[in-house]
Amino acid sequence: MTEFRTVGKSEIKIDVKAKVTGRAVYAADINLPGTLHAKIVRCYEHAHAKVKSLDLSEAAKIPGVVKVFAPEDLTTKFYNQSVIDIMVSEDMRGMLGDIEDQKILTDHVKHYGDGIAAIVATTEEAAERAAERIKVEYEPLPVYLNATESSQDGAVQFTPQKPRNMAFELPEPAFPNNTLGWGDADEGFKEADIIVEDNFYTSKQKQAQMEPNSYIALYDDDGLLSCWTSTQMPKSVQPKIAKLFNLPMSRVRIIQTVVGGGFGARLGMVLEPHICALAMALPGHPIKVQSPREEDWLTSPSRHPGDYWMKMGFKKDGTPVACDAKFVNYKGGYYLDGSGVAFTTGGWVSGLYKFGALRYKGESYFTNQPVCGAYRGYGNPQTNFVLEQLVDRACHELKIDPVEWRKKWHKDVGDDGWCAGVPYASCALDEVLDEGAKAIDWKAKREKYAQQTGVKRRGVGVAVMVHTSGAMPMLLEHTVCTVRLNEDATAVVAFACSDMGQGSHTTLRQIAAETLGFPLEDVSLSVGDSNDAGYDIGAHASRTLYVGGGAVMAACKDALKQLLERAATMLEANPDDLEIEDKQIFVKGSPDRKVAASEICSGGVYPFLNPQTGAPDTIPGQILGYSSFNPMHNSPPFGACFVELEVDTETGEIKLIEMVNGHDIGRAINPAVVEGQLEGGAQQGLGMALTEELYFSTDGKVLNNTFTDYKMLGPSDMPKITNVIIENPDPHGPFGAKSVGEAGLVAPVGATANAIYNAIGIQITDLPITPEKILKALNEKHAA
Amino acid sequence: MKKHSISLQVNGAVHEITIQPNKTLLDVLRDELNMPETKYGCGTGECGACTVLVDDQKVINSCLTLAATMDGKSITTAAGLQTAEGTLHPVQEAFVENAAVQCGYCTPGMVLKSVGLLKKNPNPSEDEIREWLEGNICRCTGYEKIVTAVQLAGKKIAQADG
Numbered sequence: 001m002t003e004f005r006t007v008g009k010s011e012i013k014i015d016v017k018a019k020v021t022g023r024a025v026y027a028a029d030i031n032l033p034g035t036l037h038a039k040i041v042r043c044y045e046h047a048h049a050k051v052k053s054l055d056l057s058e059a060a061k062i063p064g065v066v067k068v069f070a071p072e073d074l075t076t077k078f079y080n081q082s083v084i085d086i087m088v089s090e091d092m093r094g095m096l097g098d099i100e101d102q103k104i105l106t107d108h109v110k111h112y113g114d115g116i117a118a119i120v121a122t123t124e125e126a127a128e129r130a131a132e133r134i135k136v137e138y139e140p141l142p143v144y145l146n147a148t149e150s151s152q153d154g155a156v157q158f159t160p161q162k163p164r165n166m167a168f169e170l171p172e173p174a175f176p177n178n179t180l181g182w183g184d185a186d187e188g189f190k191e192a193d194i195i196v197e198d199n200f201y202t203s204k205q206k207q208a209q210m211e212p213n214s215y216i217a218l219y220d221d222d223g224l225l226s227c228w229t230s231t232q233m234p235k236s237v238q239p240k241i242a243k244l245f246n247l248p249m250s251r252v253r254i255i256q257t258v259v260g261g262g263f264g265a266r267l268g269m270v271l272e273p274h275i276c277a278l279a280m281a282l283p284g285h286p287i288k289v290q291s292p293r294e295e296d297w298l299t300s301p302s303r304h305p306g307d308y309w310m311k312m313g314f315k316k317d318g319t320p321v322a323c324d325a326k327f328v329n330y331k332g333g334y335y336l337d338g339s340g341v342a343f344t345t346g347g348w349v350s351g352l353y354k355f356g357a358l359r360y361k362g363e364s365y366f367t368n369q370p371v372c373g374a375y376r377g378y379g380n381p382q383t384n385f386v387l388e389q390l391v392d393r394a395c396h397e398l399k400i401d402p403v404e405w406r407k408k409w410h411k412d413v414g415d416d417g418w419c420a421g422v423p424y425a426s427c428a429l430d431e432v433l434d435e436g437a438k439a440i441d442w443k444a445k446r447e448k449y450a451q452q453t454g455v456k457r458r459g460v461g462v463a464v465m466v467h468t469s470g471a472m473p474m475l476l477e478h479t480v481c482t483v484r485l486n487e488d489a490t491a492v493v494a495f496a497c498s499d500m501g502q503g504s505h506t507t508l509r510q511i512a513a514e515t516l517g518f519p520l521e522d523v524s525l526s527v528g529d530s531n532d533a534g535y536d537i538g539a540h541a542s543r544t545l546y547v548g549g550g551a552v553m554a555a556c557k558d559a560l561k562q563l564l565e566r567a568a569t570m571l572e573a574n575p576d577d578l579e580i581e582d583k584q585i586f587v588k589g590s591p592d593r594k595v596a597a598s599e600i601c602s603g604g605v606y607p608f609l610n611p612q613t614g615a616p617d618t619i620p621g622q623i624l625g626y627s628s629f630n631p632m633h634n635s636p637p638f639g640a641c642f643v644e645l646e647v648d649t650e651t652g653e654i655k656l657i658e659m660v661n662g663h664d665i666g667r668a669i670n671p672a673v674v675e676g677q678l679e680g681g682a683q684q685g686l687g688m689a690l691t692e693e694l695y696f697s698t699d700g701k702v703l704n705n706t707f708t709d710y711k712m713l714g715p716s717d718m719p720k721i722t723n724v725i726i727e728n729p730d731p732h733g734p735f736g737a738k739s740v741g742e743a744g745l746v747a748p749v750g751a752t753a754n755a756i757y758n759a760i761g762i763q764i765t766d767l768p769i770t771p772e773k774i775l776k777a778l779n780e781k782h783a784a
Numbered sequence: 785m786k787k788h789s790i791s792l793q794v795n796g797a798v799h800e801i802t803i804q805p806n807k808t809l810l811d812v813l814r815d816e817l818n819m820p821e822t823k824y825g826c827g828t829g830e831c832g833a834c835t836v837l838v839d840d841q842k843v844i845n846s847c848l849t850l851a852a853t854m855d856g857k858s859i860t861t862a863a864g865l866q867t868a869e870g871t872l873h874p875v876q877e878a879f880v881e882n883a884a885v886q887c888g889y890c891t892p893g894m895v896l897k898s899v900g901l902l903k904k905n906p907n908p909s910e911d912e913i914r915e916w917l918e919g920n921i922c923r924c925t926g927y928e929k930i931v932t933a934v935q936l937a938g939k940k941i942a943q944a945d946g
Contacts (some may be wrong), residue, residue: 012880019888020876020895022821022862029820089856208834210825210889210923259922260889293826501887501924672883679926680886707830707921715914715927 007514009737010672014525015258015499027228027257028214034218036066038278039127040271040289041117041134042298043109046702047368048141048156051107051116055135059119062133064126067282069118071105074277078103081301082373083236084269087475087537095171096339101159104277106514109138110158110333111297111370112702120278120287143700147307148326149363158333158366167331167338167364170346180346181323181405182420183357187722188322191356192313196393203693203767204305204330204381205684206297207375208712209575211260213270213291213300225252227276230259231540232266235496235532241276254530262500263684264374265300267540268336297694297705301373304329304341304364308386312355318400320355320409327382331364332371338364341372343474344418345379349387351418351466351636353409368700374540376681376742380467381688381749388463388750389763401446402754403437404465410638415779417636418466419473419632426738427640428664428728429464435724436662440642447759458657459759460644462716463750469635469739470543471699477543479551480534483512483625487605489583489598491516491559494526496536497548502741504544510669511549513736515556518597534628542739545669549734550627559625566600566619566775593652620733633732638664639738641747643686643719643755649778652771654690654756656719659748663723666730666738674740675723681744683719687713689752693768709723715727790855794819795812795864809846809854813861821863821892825921832920835893835900836861843900849861862892865899874944875899878937879930884926894920898934907938 018024043049078100085098105115117134121127144150150158150165150620158165170178189195196737216228224489225247231237234254261264269291278287291299306329313322327345331338342362349360395402411417412427437443445460452458470477481495493512505525513520526532536548562579567585568575571593579588586594603618610617642660649652661678668674684692691711695703704710729736749767757763762777789802794817803812810827813819813836827832829848834847837860846859865873872880875898885891894917901908901916908916913934914927922930 010883013883013885015888016880016883016885017872017876019885019891020862020872020879021866022823022892024888025820026823028824031818208825208923210831210887210921212824212826258850261887262838263923290824293828293831501885503883503886591850676883676886676925676929679928680924683925683926706828707826708828712921712923714919714921715917715931716911718914718927721926721928 001342004514005347006510006520010670011506011510013503013505014509015152015505024258026211026214026260027230029289030121030216030228030257031215032218035286035288036120036122036282037124037127038275038287039119040115040129040274041119041131042113042295043116044112046109046118046138046140046654047112047669049109049138050101050141052137052139054117056117058133058135059130061445062126063129065076065130066120066121066122068130069105069278069281071103074104074281075244077244079273081269081273083233083240084337084340084382086236086239086688086757097168097171099159099161099335100333104273110370112700113295113370114333115274118274118278120282124290143368145367145696145700147330147367150365150367151567162366165366165677167366168342169363170343170361177683179359179361181350181358184406185322185324185359188357189313191315191321192227193316194394194397195311195313196312196390198390198765200308200386201433201766202306202308202385203296203688204686205303205375205692206710207263207265207692208710209263209265212293212296214273215275216286216288217275218286219279219283221284225276226255227272228255228257229272230266231269231272232259232262232498232500232540233268234498235536236538237269237272238530241272244273245280247278249462256498256528259498259500262539263376264696267374267538270300271370293683294705297702298370301371302373302694303375306382308382309388310386312390312394314394314398317396318398318405318408320353323349323355323358326361328363328365330367330369330374332367332369334371336371336373341379345383345416348380348383352387352411352464354411354415355601368614369696370702376684376745380465380746381685384463384465384746384750385753385767392461392754392757393763402462403433403442406462407433409721410464418468422473422634425633425635425732426666426728426730427638428726429451429640431726432638432640432662432664432724433464435726436640436642436660439660439724440644440658442642445644446758455650456646456648457759458644458646459755460642461751461754461758462640462642463754464638464640464748465743465746466636466638467739467743467746468541469637469733470545470631472631472634476537477547477631478629479536479548480628481551481555482534483555483560485563485601485623487602488603490520490522490524491518492524492526493552494533495548495551496530496533497544498539500539502677503670505544506550507669507673508552512556513551514735515553516560518583542741542743545737546635546733546739547629547631550631551627553734554624554627554629558627559623562623562625563597563600568597569619570595582587591651631732635666635730635733635738637666637743638772639743639747641751643748643751645755645759646750647759647774652774656686656717658720660722660724661744661748662726663740663743664728664734664738665740667727667736668725669735669737671725674725678723678738678744679721682748683713683718685745685748686752688767689749689769691768704705734748788852790852792854793858795861803851805850805852807851809836809849809851812851813846819861819863823889823892824888825889832897833890833893835896835920837896837899841898841903845901858891860896862895873899874940875902878933878940882929882933882936883924884929884933890920890922894922894930898937901934902938902941906942910935
């Protein structure tokens with residue numbers, strides 16, 4: 001194996017000292033001189049209503065209020081806060097049925113917390129006080145909290161563009177009968193010896209990143225609109241804002257502040273349209289908004305909840321002859337990326353197992369709930385909960401070990417991946433399963449737990465998953481990178497890739513240093529301002545290390561090539577015969593024939609003219625490496641998770657004991673970063689399985705938009721975690737690396753459900769698996 | 785609203801300030817004293833992002849504490865744990881070395897909460913650390929590296945004292 005200098009080392013993260021001292025600057029920490037404070041006034045009386053009248057006159061009289069805004073006082077142009085529209089071609093956009101159905105402020109409230117007015121004041125307190133003086137009269141409308149209700153005959157239409165409130169279904173003719181898959185599922189089922197089938201509900205989970213949304217915008221005297229935001233996608237927000245306000249992109253500047261967590265909640269826009277609209281209405285004044293924590297559950301997109309039906313057929317020997325699946329998700333009040341999860345979920349069902357035939361249907365329906373969008377996994381965790389439980393049900397009936405079945409029937413190198421036509425190029429799932437099973441002592445525990453009788457029952461479960469590294473070929477993948485070599489042979493690498501805390505800036509810097517052959521400390525990054533770097537879609541689909549890394553590698557190779565060519569001229573050698581070590585370039589095998597990189601770089605910046613010859617003494621020109629990179633693959637990572645837990649059959653409580661999170665990473669550029677992603681993903685995946693769900697009253701009010709009531713697993717709830725990281729370099733990834741970001745969340749969901757199944761012999765089909773549901777199921781089993 | 789004059793020592797510097805009685809310590813630190821290292825996470829004492837150290841002993845949620853009640857007290861924020869020369873506190877060092885930081889928004893509070901534990905109990909067990917950190921939410925790390933960082937910090941402090 002090649003010896004690497006920095007790749008494979010757990011280098012200290014770039015921004016970590018600024019974060020432990022609190023010096024890292026988040027949007028809320030910025031106070032520009034003369035800042036005014038904004039408040040978006042939200043509807044907390046109804047989840048579905050028309051605003052009959054809005055009286056802002058009393059609010060305007062509060063001391064300190066600068067201006068009050070009704071919907072018509074800001075742009076009333078429709079927009080869509082998601083950015084899927086700019087990641088696909090116009091044809092594809094039409095096929096996906098993408099629509100613009102949001103307004104900055106609305107007179108048709110479609111969910112609890114929809115924005116109806118805005119106030120700008122000299123202090124936050126004055127804005128708050130003014131908000132209390134707004135008088136609104138509503139005409140209540142029927143509230144629909146699931147797809148069945150909103151699609152019924154006579155239901156109020158959310159938008160005339162989407163009849164029956166169906167936001168999306170797989171479109172004809174690309175998907176005949178609105179389905180995707182392969183083979184003839186009906187014929188497949190005829191060959192089955194056993195059928196497993198059930199209806200599931202998957203929950204409305206919230207990212208709950210620790211930094212509440214805060215933004216600043218300024219429309220300055222030169223007509224430049226600047227917005228400070230912790231978006232995951234600065235270069236996608238920039239054209240969206242430009243389009244919404246009819247500005248050329250050169251007049252819009254997005255400054256990405258330190259991102260206090262994203263997980264999808266900041267994919268695309270959240271309140272950027274609002275703060276920019278207010279800034280444009282009050283030119284010259286920086287406008288700041290600090291969104292209260294409780295609004296985060298209402299205003300930024302959550303995971304898609306929905307009804308998930310699945311049916312699978314197996315032969316006695318375990319051969320999976322057919323799978324039929326349908327996911328009907330509840331979109332919330334607006335379209336956003338309405339096609340996205342309904343579509344990708346079919347990808348996740350397609351990607352994992354060698355079914356003889358597969359048929360998948362995906363549909364989205366509007367509901368009177370806060371919007372859904374991207375959340376770490378994008379349909380994959382929902383699928384894991386359903387698919388992996390049914391596989392275990394079949395394994396139980398067929399008396400086949402669930403690990404052995406998965407090893408035999410998972411897709412492998414050369415098989416069609418989650419997207420038809422892009423076959424897997426690497427897969428180490430067998431090794432991940434073997435090592436994981438060993439780490440949790442699978443066989444011994446499965447045997448032991450089969451014999452239990454007491455009140456507290458232990459169980460151990462497994463689930464596997466496949467994810468992606470970037471979203472090609474479905475969505476555009478593109479990152480631009482430039483590498484400037486300074487005269488002292490240090491490098492400045494510029495790109496617009498986001499670090500949301502996952503450590504991508506650290507790992508991308510490692511890739512740059514490794515490629516250039518420079519020490520890590522000689523490489524610095526230029527990041528954060530949308531006008532300082534070329535294009536990058538933004539952080540989504542676990543793409544940053546993979547696509548961004550590919551771009552960084554290509555740009556660094558370009559810079560290195562220029563450096564070596566100049567060295568070759570100076571050393572009178574062939575560039576292919578040169579090597580770089582400690583910033584000295586020398587001829588292979590002749591270490592004395594060398595030139596320092598700094599001599600070349602300095603000569604490029606300072607090409608002094610020789611007074612005798614009139615020509616420069618050195619090779620002129622500062623070296624600039626460049627790439628505009630589109631990956632050729634999506635190198636899916638595979639993972640296997642094992643969970644051991646204990647169920648108290650008297651209380652229904654679950655205690656997590658241990659988990660082994662196995663991941664086929666390709667190459668761990670920074671192992672500590674990889675572990676961090678798996679461990680953090682585990683907290684969210686286990687939480688999705690056991691505790692996390694946004695609850696509604698029958699009239700659509702959100703009941704638990706606080707940290708006390710929206711229960712996430714705390715430090716003492718977490719099990720002992722063992723990471724199993726298998727390195728099997730992928731042919732396409734930078735240094736063989738594949739993604740890890742979203743993947744860590746996925747398999748813990750299914751593994752937890754399967755561990756419960758192993759402990760008490762019951763499968764819970766509704767997320768989250770609460771003690772109440774367990775007790776109810778145990779009582780029903782006892783009664784039967 | 786009648787204003788109150790208080791004397792607040794923050795990271796060693798004394799501030800004589802006049803404040804409204806409804807202002808929280810978090811408001812005063814961030815807005816009056818321009819010290820944004822203490823974070824607003826929920827404003828209701830549920831997440832711990834605003835944790836500060838009082839009189840070098842006790843950790844509190846600054847979002848739940850009226851600043852007027854802090855007259856004469858000494859407050860330490862995350863920035864104040866570092867020496868003027870730039871040396872990090874052993875807990876900060878341990879968080880850095882152990883990759884216990886991702887998005888960093890919970891980190892100042894998490895570091896101070898951990899300092900508070902080690903002052904009471906210099907050699908806590910893993911269970912004691914986990915229980916103590918309940919109330920400080922991290923959404924990125926799964927707590928694993930934070931817990932081991934606190935253990936590491938305990939050892940660093942013991943070595944420095946020994």
